[in-house]
Amino acid sequence: MGKITLRNVTKKFGDVAVIPALNLDIENGEFVVFVGPSGCGKSTLLRLIAGLEDTTDGSILIDGADATDTPPAKRGLAMVFQSYALYPHMSVRKNISFPLKMAGVDPAEATRKVDNAAKVLNLTSYLDRKPGQLSGGQRQRVAIGRAIVREPKAFLFDEPLSNLDAALRVNMRLEITELHQTLKTTMIYVTHDQVEAMTMADKIVVLNAGRIEQVGSPLTLYRNPANVFVAGFIGSPKMNLITGPEAEKRGATTIGIRPEHIDLSTTAGEWQGEVGVSEHLGSDTFLHVHVPGMPTLTVRAGGEYGVHHGDRIFLTPQADKMHRFGADGKAM
Known part of the structure; x- marks a missing residue:
């Protein structure tokens, strides 16, 4: 099981509340992505769940049991960081098996778990190599393998693809999504890249200044953003947001229309x-x-659309795809 519940979780540094009182339910087996701009509190929230930061107030429940004051090692969670944090002098096999050795797992059982993880991650032929002989994507898979063998209640990913080039990011994105389908284990994934959020998540949590702006499936957030912030953050390229007379004549403070609409x-x-x-x-x-x-x-056109810099062009927004927002920034 891997249900995680946050109840009025608060984190303050001095007098500054980086996470005001926050409530969230993460169901067993869900792939949940925390997304938002730099400094929005997404990594801090992940570290609170992991136990790497102490909560100032509120409670964290794991499978219904209060884990707020439980040490990180006893929460049954496994974290994968942005840096691979592999031991360069150890083989891939020894890197993956290291947490099992520390836990005193029987060597034969440890070998079985490592072999199973390597098979899932396509690392079987690399088990005798050192990290320096691997690509960035392979090293990240080793770090994930080290988490898998612990058989955690949930995996916590803190921007794990940030150090990879664009092509490797796409490949690893697919591999982590496939891994979730295979393991059926709860995964919480932090990223500032909303494309990663849209393509990987069952449920997206959009954060802004430590507050949850909206929670929902990728398509829910795309089709029905709750406010201007979510409208401008979800979607690539982002939604066009227009104020002034054009919005006012439609009875709104701000109107939004996506480039493809x-x-x-x-x-x-x-x-x-x-x-x-x-x-x-x-x-x-x-x-x-x-x-x-x-x-x-910004307007989306076909790849062969033949216009040039300086050309005159006419635009017509699709009326049924127009979003309207009031003076409070909320969807109307």
């Missing part, structure tokens, strides 16, 4: 603008269009 024309449309920078990505082209009286709008 704006129709393009070279002859007629609701808004007229001038093409600025075009980002050609092969399958898609993202146009940055200057419309008088509005911020620069």
Whole structure:
């Protein structure tokens, strides 16, 4: 089991509350992603769950038992950090088996667990190598293997892919998601990359200044953002947010429209603008269009869309995909 419950969990450094009173339920077997900008408190919250930081107030329950004051080693959780933290002089096998050795596990049982973890992570042929002989992605898999053999109630990942290049990040993202499908164990994953959040999570927790802005499935947050912050954070490229007369005539303080929900024309449309920078990505082209009286709008077009810098273009937002937000920033 791996249900984790946070009740009025608070963390203060001096007089500064980096995590104001916060409540959250993480169900057994869920893949939950904490996402938000730098400094939003997501890593601090993960460390509170792990027991690496003391809570100032509130309680943390693991499978219904109060673990607020339980030492990290006794919480039954395994953490994978941004740095691999491998022992360079040890083989992959010895690195993975190290926590079992420290726990006094029978050597034959330890060998079985290491072999099983290596099989799951495609590391079997690398067990006799040293970390220096591995790629960054392979080293991160070794760090994950070291967590797997402990058979924890939940895995805690603190930005584990930050040190990898773009291609390896994509591969490891898929591997961790596949791992979750295989193990069916609760996973909590911290990232500032909302693309990782959208592609990996069963449930996303959007944090801002230590507060939860919204909790929901990736598509729920994409389709129905609760407020301007979530609207501007979830989605890549991010939602266009417009204030002023355009919003007011629609009875809102702010309106939002995603780049993929704006129709393009070279002859007629609701808004007229001038093409600025075009980002050609092969399958898609993202146009940055200057419309008088509005911020620069990002519009998604097909990869072969033929316009150039300085061209006149017309934009029409899809009315049923428009988001409206009030003066308090909340969805209307």
